[in-house]
Amino acid sequence: MQQDIQVxxxxxxxxxxxALMRRLPGPGETVxxxxxQLSPGGKGANQALAAQLAGAATEFIGAVGNDSHADIALGQLKDAQVVLDRVARSAxxxxxxxxxxxxAAENSIAVVSGANATVDSDAVAEAGQLHGIVVLQGEIPASGITAAMDAATGRVVLNLAPVIELDRAHLLAANxxxxxxHEAALILQQLDASDAPTNDAEPVIAQRLLEHGLASVVITLGANGxxxxxxxxxIQQLPAIKVKAVDTTGAxxxxTGALAARxxxxxxxxxxxxFAGRFAALTVQGHGAQSSYPRHLADI
Known part of the structure; x- marks a missing residue:
């Protein structure tokens, strides 16, 4: 089966x-x-579902606990037939x-890593070769990211969110x-070894990232494409599809998942x-992350 995996x-x-509310609380405030609602999420799982729904045969590799939340976390991936053979069960x-x-569809998010913290270099090495387009994010340990890059047999898409420290060689291997x-400015700060993020405009940041040695960069700009x-x-700027946003969680x-699929x-x-911009625009019109993803390519 593994040789058929595209992403x-x-x-x-x-x-x-x-929690859905009229406005977000300030520091020390109760609203x-x-x-x-309880729903499946996590950047890796979200991207895996998006890639599968966008038409690519997709495998997700990660870790969940031996608890009732595990079935919720993996439920929509199972329904969409994402390959889950190499998802580990953690203590x-x-x-x-x-x-x-x-x-106004703005959100604030606090993440408790739990089993995701076990997706380190040892866990990735145990998984073996990674096939097709390999997609990574910043919600697993840096050692797991670099090990996955080393195990990738094809192109690597790196969505370094949240921004964590990676060695220069692996960071520049993203393509x-x-x-x-905001993340682009922080990554440029890493590469520049600067004390503070730049205030440069996004096209300038993109050009400077290329000058550091990256082959390609995509900077998402929300409603600006x-x-x-x-x-x-x-450098090309692609416009966003104009929609009424209800919830931007997981957009x-x-x-990223739809981009990898294409x-x-x-x-x-x-x-x-x-294509990825059109796919993402459909998701902000409903609540939740995975539940808002379009189930039919004809909708895109």
Missing amino acids: TIVGSSNVDIT LADSY KPTGVAIIQVDS PLVVNE CLVAERGAP GDAF LAHGDSLAQAAG
Whole structure:
């Protein structure tokens, strides 16, 4: 089966506990929420579902606990027939994300890593070769990310969110690096060995990242679309699809997973990013992460 995999996601799997409220609380403040829901999440699992739904045969590699949350965390991946043969069961509990969403679709998120903290170099080495487009994020240990890059047999898509410290050689091996504008500035700070993030505009940041040695960069800009930068080519800004946002949770993961799926099918980076933008735009019109992802390619 492994030789048929087009996209392999190594990353986190969580249960999201989402509270819906009129406005987000300030420091030390209590705000009554209108409702809450339990749903599957985690950047790795979200991206795996998105890649599968976007038309690529996808495998997810990660870890969950031996607890009731594990079935919730993996439920939608199972339903979508994502390959889960190399998901480990850990003595640590399944990861949890505590999410607050206000009436303007803004959110704040606290993540308890749990079993995701066990997806380190030893765990990835035990998994063996990683096939197809390999996608990684910042919600597992850095040693797991670098080990996955070393085990990848194909192109590596790195969504370094949250931004964690990676050695320079592995960071520059991303093709593309997929980040939002804030993460792009923090990564450039790492590469520059600077004391503070830059205030440069996003096209300048993208160009400077290429000058450090990255082959390609995609910077997502929310309602303003995304920038696509490739070495030796003009930087392109792709517009966003205009929709009424209800909940932006998981939209960036939807973008990254859909991008990887289209790269696996041979699209150019700009073509893949255009498709990913349309895919992600559909997700912000419903609540939750995975539950909001489009189930039919005809919808995109």
